Amino acid sequence: MTAVADARVRLTDRLEASGALAPDWRQAFLDVGRHLFLPDVFWADTSEGYERCDRAESPERWLQLAYSDTAIVTQWDDGGDGGQREPTSSVSMPTMVASMLRDLDVHEGHKVWEGGTGPGWNAALLARRQGAHSVVTVELDPAIAARAAANFRALDAVPTAVVGDAEHGYLPGAPYDRGILTCAVREVPPAVIGQIRPQGVLVLPFAPLFGGGAVARLTVSGATATGPFTGSSAFMRMRQQRYQAPSVDDYLPGDWPGDASQEYTTLSPFKVVDDWLASFVVGLAVPDVYYRRSDGDDMTSLWLFDTGVTSWATVDFVDGASRYEVRQSGPRRMWSEVEEIHRWWEKEGRPGFGRFGLTVDGGEHRAWLDEPANLLPPVRGRG
Missing domain, CATH: 3.40.50.150 (Vaccinia Virus protein VP39)
Structure with a gap:
C-alpha cells in the first residue's frame, strides 16, 4: 500500500x-x-x-x-x-x-x-x-x-x-x-429553501452575529424550513453575509460615556463571549446584537451594539474582580438583554446545541428549545 x-x-x-x-x-x-x-x-x-x-x-x-x-x-x-x-x-x-x-x-x-x-x-x-x-x-x-x-x-x-x-x-x-x-450564514437564504423539494433536507452551518455556531438540519415544506441543530460548528461566513459594522461614532457622537447609565454586574462578560455555546445561545435570542472587545493592560472592555444603531453598552472586566462596571445607552439595554438570556440558559440547565432548533418562515427566523412550539423567551428591548 x-x-x-x-x-x-x-x-x-x-x-x-x-x-x-x-x-x-x-x-x-x-x-x-x-x-x-x-x-x-x-x-x-x-x-x-x-x-x-x-x-x-x-x-x-x-x-x-x-x-x-x-x-x-x-x-x-x-x-x-x-x-x-x-x-x-x-x-x-x-x-x-x-x-x-x-x-x-x-x-x-x-x-x-x-x-x-x-x-x-x-x-x-x-x-x-x-x-x-x-x-x-x-x-x-x-x-x-x-x-x-x-x-x-x-x-x-x-x-x-x-x-x-x-x-x-x-x-x-x-x-x-x-x-x-x-459556509456559515446568519440568515438562511429564502431562494435556497424554495429550491428544495417538499420534505427535502437542507444542512447548513448557522452562525448568529453575536457569536458561536452550529450545524442545522432543516426539513423543508414550501417556504418554511425547520429542524434541530446537530452539533457545534465553526465555518467561514458566506461572503454576502459578512457584517460591516458602523463606526463607534455613529453610536456615541460625543465623548464617552455620554448619557449612559452606570450599573454593575456579577456576570463576567467572558463567561458569555469566550464560551462558544453560551455566545451561540445569546446570538439566537438577540440576532441583531454584536460585540467588540478592547484590551488594555489592566482592563478589558466589552462593547455591545445593535445593528439598528440605536443603543450600546460596555462591560469592563478587571481580573480578580467580583463585579464589573456596566454602561448602557439608548432605548435598549444591551448588556441587560445578554445577561437575561444567559440567566435563562443557566436556569434551564445549560442545554447543549442538540436541544436547540431553528424555524425559517418567509425570511423570519425563530429559535426554539426542544420543540418548535417552545420558542426562546423574548428579552427586554425586543418585545
Whole structure:
C-alpha cells in the first residue's frame, strides 16, 4: 500500500470509529483523496495556530496534515495581497465534512445542491456517492471555482460546477432533494429553501452575529424550513453575509460615556463571549446584537451594539474582580438583554446545541428549545 493510500485508509477508519462517518459513506472517502484538493502550500489550523506547510519543502508533513482531522486554509483575504488577516477558503475538517454528509441523509436517486464549492472535496465526495449528474455545486469566487474545476478533472465523477451566488441557489437545476451549505450564514437564504423539494433536507452551518455556531438540519415544506441543530460548528461566513459594522461614532457622537447609565454586574462578560455555546445561545435570542472587545493592560472592555444603531453598552472586566462596571445607552439595554438570556440558559440547565432548533418562515427566523412550539423567551428591548 502506498503512503497516500495508507493515510486515506487510516483517516477513514478514524472517522468511522468516531461515529462521524456513516458506513455508507466509507467507500466515497476511500475513493476520493483529500490531498487531491489541496494546493502545494497551505495553512493547517492546529492547536498552536495556523501552520504553513510547503509540499516541496516538507512532503511527509504535507501528507500528514492533508490526512489529519483539521481544517486547511487555501485562501486568505479573498485572494488579496494585503497579508493574512482572515481565512476565506478552506478544505473543512474531515470530522465536520463526514458528520454533515451523515446529517444530509442522501439516498439513491437524490439530486443534491451544494453552496460553496471551495477546493471541491465535499462536492467530489457527493459526486462519487450519488453520481456526477446528481450534484450541482455553486462557488462565488471565480479563482476558487477555477481551482476546483482543475481538481475535478482528476476524477471520474465530475459534478456540475457553477460560478454564481449561492444565496440564489441554482434555479436551472432545481428542484433538489437535498441541499448543503459549506459556509456559515446568519440568515438562511429564502431562494435556497424554495429550491428544495417538499420534505427535502437542507444542512447548513448557522452562525448568529453575536457569536458561536452550529450545524442545522432543516426539513423543508414550501417556504418554511425547520429542524434541530446537530452539533457545534465553526465555518467561514458566506461572503454576502459578512457584517460591516458602523463606526463607534455613529453610536456615541460625543465623548464617552455620554448619557449612559452606570450599573454593575456579577456576570463576567467572558463567561458569555469566550464560551462558544453560551455566545451561540445569546446570538439566537438577540440576532441583531454584536460585540467588540478592547484590551488594555489592566482592563478589558466589552462593547455591545445593535445593528439598528440605536443603543450600546460596555462591560469592563478587571481580573480578580467580583463585579464589573456596566454602561448602557439608548432605548435598549444591551448588556441587560445578554445577561437575561444567559440567566435563562443557566436556569434551564445549560442545554447543549442538540436541544436547540431553528424555524425559517418567509425570511423570519425563530429559535426554539426542544420543540418548535417552545420558542426562546423574548428579552427586554425586543418585545
